[in-house]
Amino acid sequence: MKSTASTVLAKAGPFLGLLVVIALFSIPGETREFFLTYYNFKTIFTQTVIVAIGALGMTMIIVSGGIDLSVGSTVAFTSVVGALLIERGWGAPAAMAAVVLAGGMIGLLNGAAIAGLRMTPFIITLGTLGVARGSAKWLADSQTVNYDDSAINAWMTTSDPFSYALPAGVWVALSLAVVTSLVLRHTVFGRHVFALGSNEATARLCGIPTTRLKVIIYAVAGCFFGVAGLFQLSRLRQGDPTVAVGLELDVIAAVIIGGASLNGGVGTILGSMIGALIMAVLRNGSQQMGWPTYFQEIIIGLVIIVAVFVDRLRQGRQT
Amino acid sequence: MTTTAALRLTGIAKAFGATRALRGVSLEVGPGEVHALIGENGAGKSTLMKVLSGAHQPDAGTMELDGRPFAPSDPHDARVKGVAMIYQELNLALHLSVRENILLGTEPARFGWIDRSAAAAKAREALALLGHEHFELERPVSDYSIASQQVIEIARALLTRPRILIMDEPTSSLTLADTERLFATIKRLRTQGVSIIYISHFLEECRQIADRYTVLKDGETVGSGEMASASLEQIVQWMTGREVKDLYARKLHEPGAIVLEVKTAASPPRLVRGSLQLRAGEIFGLAGLIGAGRTDLLRAVFGLDRLAAGEVCVVGAPDAATSPRARWAQGLGFLSENRKEEGLMLSQSLADNVTLTKLGAFGRLGWINGRRQRSAARHWLEALGVKHRDPLQLAGELSGGNQQKVAIARLLEHPARIFLLDEPTRGIDVGSKAQIYQLIGELAGAGKAVVVVSSYLPELLGLCDTIGVMCRGELCAVRPRAEWTEVEIMHVATGGGK
Numbered sequence: 001m002k003s004t005a006s007t008v009l010a011k012a013g014p015f016l017g018l019l020v021v022i023a024l025f026s027i028p029g030e031t032r033e034f035f036l037t038y039y040n041f042k043t044i045f046t047q048t049v050i051v052a053i054g055a056l057g058m059t060m061i062i063v064s065g066g067i068d069l070s071v072g073s074t075v076a077f078t079s080v081v082g083a084l085l086i087e088r089g090w091g092a093p094a095a096m097a098a099v100v101l102a103g104g105m106i107g108l109l110n111g112a113a114i115a116g117l118r119m120t121p122f123i124i125t126l127g128t129l130g131v132a133r134g135s136a137k138w139l140a141d142s143q144t145v146n147y148d149d150s151a152i153n154a155w156m157t158t159s160d161p162f163s164y165a166l167p168a169g170v171w172v173a174l175s176l177a178v179v180t181s182l183v184l185r186h187t188v189f190g191r192h193v194f195a196l197g198s199n200e201a202t203a204r205l206c207g208i209p210t211t212r213l214k215v216i217i218y219a220v221a222g223c224f225f226g227v228a229g230l231f232q233l234s235r236l237r238q239g240d241p242t243v244a245v246g247l248e249l250d251v252i253a254a255v256i257i258g259g260a261s262l263n264g265g266v267g268t269i270l271g272s273m274i275g276a277l278i279m280a281v282l283r284n285g286s287q288q289m290g291w292p293t294y295f296q297e298i299i300i301g302l303v304i305i306v307a308v309f310v311d312r313l314r315q316g317r318q319t
Numbered sequence: 320m321t322t323t324a325a326l327r328l329t330g331i332a333k334a335f336g337a338t339r340a341l342r343g344v345s346l347e348v349g350p351g352e353v354h355a356l357i358g359e360n361g362a363g364k365s366t367l368m369k370v371l372s373g374a375h376q377p378d379a380g381t382m383e384l385d386g387r388p389f390a391p392s393d394p395h396d397a398r399v400k401g402v403a404m405i406y407q408e409l410n411l412a413l414h415l416s417v418r419e420n421i422l423l424g425t426e427p428a429r430f431g432w433i434d435r436s437a438a439a440a441k442a443r444e445a446l447a448l449l450g451h452e453h454f455e456l457e458r459p460v461s462d463y464s465i466a467s468q469q470v471i472e473i474a475r476a477l478l479t480r481p482r483i484l485i486m487d488e489p490t491s492s493l494t495l496a497d498t499e500r501l502f503a504t505i506k507r508l509r510t511q512g513v514s515i516i517y518i519s520h521f522l523e524e525c526r527q528i529a530d531r532y533t534v535l536k537d538g539e540t541v542g543s544g545e546m547a548s549a550s551l552e553q554i555v556q557w558m559t560g561r562e563v564k565d566l567y568a569r570k571l572h573e574p575g576a577i578v579l580e581v582k583t584a585a586s587p588p589r590l591v592r593g594s595l596q597l598r599a600g601e602i603f604g605l606a607g608l609i610g611a612g613r614t615d616l617l618r619a620v621f622g623l624d625r626l627a628a629g630e631v632c633v634v635g636a637p638d639a640a641t642s643p644r645a646r647w648a649q650g651l652g653f654l655s656e657n658r659k660e661e662g663l664m665l666s667q668s669l670a671d672n673v674t675l676t677k678l679g680a681f682g683r684l685g686w687i688n689g690r691r692q693r694s695a696a697r698h699w700l701e702a703l704g705v706k707h708r709d710p711l712q713l714a715g716e717l718s719g720g721n722q723q724k725v726a727i728a729r730l731l732e733h734p735a736r737i738f739l740l741d742e743p744t745r746g747i748d749v750g751s752k753a754q755i756y757q758l759i760g761e762l763a764g765a766g767k768a769v770v771v772v773s774s775y776l777p778e779l780l781g782l783c784d785t786i787g788v789m790c791r792g793e794l795c796a797v798r799p800r801a802e803w804t805e806v807e808i809m810h811v812a813t814g815g816g817k
Binding site: 191192199201208209261 | 647675676685
């Protein structure tokens with residue numbers, strides 16, 4: 001048996017990273033008392049929701065060998081769409097469906113352009129980043145879209161801030177993560193996603209309809225980004241076309257920290273979720289330490305590099 | 320040997336953890352000698368070359384270069400001391416020019432600015448040593464063929480004036496004519512006192528070019544001698560403990576009904592015209608030079624390339640669809656010549672690789688029953704003798720021969736009834752080759768139809784019932800095996816058939 005210990009280490013890598021980061025903030029006197037409390041973790045979980053749901057779609061895309069840079073713009077666009085619909089009197093369920101579908105539409109267009117025009121995902125989604133952001137501002141007339149009240153508002157908070165209950169968003173993110181993980185691992189669709197990312201030529205050779213598969217992957221991921229937009233709307237309680245700038249980088253970082261490979265074929269939902277948590281814990285901890293935001297940005301940047309470097313060391317030793 | 324050997328290795332050992340890759344290798348190469356290093360995959364050739372080129376340090380044993388101790392600390396050190404290596408996969412920057420590639424890393428410069436005339440002179444000198452002055456120094460390397468690119472790579476290696484030049488499978492992607500040209504280059508180098516260690520699976524080739532040889536098996540030197548007086552049977556036996564004539568052993572059988580008919584198929588630019596009929600139980604060989612359109616014919620039949628003209632009829636197929644997906648459904652299976660780039664998903668499990676064409680069959684409503692999938696994969700991995708830990712191991716961790724068996728297992732699991740095999744034994748060791756020959760024979764015996772593309776003529780002549788020869792995109796001649804000889808095949812393949 002080839003060193004079981006290193007296999008375990010490889011599987012647990014991101015998880016150990018999370019423990020290290022948590023331990024880091026549990027020691028200093030400034031944060032010791034409040035950091036390791038249930039309420040703080042409730043806050044961290046709530047803050048993770050948007051990145052985590054984005055990371056679900058992004059994991060699918062990255063595992064399939066692609067990338068999507070338009071996540072932040074998609075989230076802004078869909079949240080504006082949601083706000084406008086609610087403003088016009090749509091009920092929460094209908095607005096919700098429309099927001100998710102709007103995200104799916106953008107993903108569908110991305111996928112169709114990538115597969116149909118045979119262009120690299122980087123270029124297409126870089127274009128969509130601009131198109132979706134611009135459209136959001138156009139729809140919103142470059143202003144925030146305010147509405148009176150909606151059931152959606154309650155999804156990212158609990159009625160009683162001191163209650164133990166987690167807000168709905170956390171449960172939604174968690175259940176979506178479980179379902180996506182199972183789908184990626186145990187369905188024909190999921191294995192085809194891995195096949196496509198691992199070796200597109202093999203996938204084609206083995207009769208996998210690669211063009212159609214790509215369109216589906218980006219469309220489904222777009223739906224996830226729509227769900228993220230929904231929670232963005234719920235958090236802000238208004239549609240803001242300038243929100244979530246650069247969110248795609250957080251989402252990609254979460255997936256990469258979680259052990260996925262930008263070359264495709266490698267990645268897990270569990271890893272990506274832990275990656276998203278690591279970033280949320282870093283942000284939360286830095287705030288409590290009173291570190292300025294630029295310092296947080298530097299730290300998160302370094303964590304990405306270290307995580308990928310450690311990952312490469314690990315893989316280098318295996319071969 | 321009376322003179323000092325250019326290179327002498329004694330008792331070289333190297334272990335990686337529990338794996339003893341080298342257990343005591345001795346090797347002696349004279350000055351200006353072409354020395355063939357022969358052994359099955361996993362015999363330790365690559366490790367030995369990595370020790371020689373400084374990439375690994377030996378655990379035991381001594382190395383001497385021109386009578387002086389030689390202990391390179393890294394590949395750069397080895398190059399400076401006089402040992403250069405040409406890898407099987409070429410290492411060129413395709414967008415850069417010939418001159419830039421030859422001088423990569425050793426550019427003559429003044430204050431950081433490249434001295435172009437000095438660089439050009441050096442590049443030209445290196446090419447002249449090889450007798451290839453005709454290269455245009457400023458053209459990008461990508462304009463040149465693989466064979467020419469190899470010359471550029473050799474020219475780069477010559478810049479450091481090596482005493483020993485190691486060539487790892489240099490002809491694996493060359494045509495016959497290019498191989499001849501490479502041999503001329505090697506002979507030229509030999510007259511200039513450069514010793515060459517020549518690694519190849521093609522024994523005939525070693526016999527043609529090498530002066531002496533050394534056979535490795537399981538990390539040990541098991542035999543060596545003069546090439547001229549060596550018998551191939553003896554060498555193969557040293558390598559494998561098997562006799563040569565066993566390689567193609569198979570029973571004769573009667574071909575049955577026609578199962579596949581290709582009518583004037585064309586897929587420009589490389590497939591001009593190809594027609595053939597394939598019968599159940601028949602092994603059909605496709606011979607020809609590289610680029611003659613053999614691969615393109617198979618790809619067009621399988622729907623991987625668009626068919627511009629002509630027709631492919633699969634007898635008994637439910638529909639006339641031509642996509643790879645439809646071809647699998649019609650009972651065809653395709654084995655790519657390019658295991659790493661097309662044949663396998665190296666970063667995925669053996670189970671996924673074996674069952675990729677039919678994942679839906681292992682469960683319901685799109686969900687896969689992992690246990691059933693693994694046990695199906697395990698069945699074939701064991702039947703084909705693939706050395707593996709478990710079906711969840713990644714395909715990239717296996718050796719070449721075992722990877723090839725995994726790729727073939729996919730066709731067996733599907734199961735295909737018409738096998739399109741493109742270079743099924745390329746780059747794999749003799750032991751795995753013999754197993755694949757036997758398997759192909761068994762498939763034909765069981766009534767399956769097989770098309771084999773191969774550049775290795777003894778293989779086609781030993782294995783096939785019918786052989787078709789392609790030349791410049793056209794399938795020129797199809798005859799029963801008994802009517803072909805190696806000479807006759809080469810005659811047609813080189814354009815003498817019309």
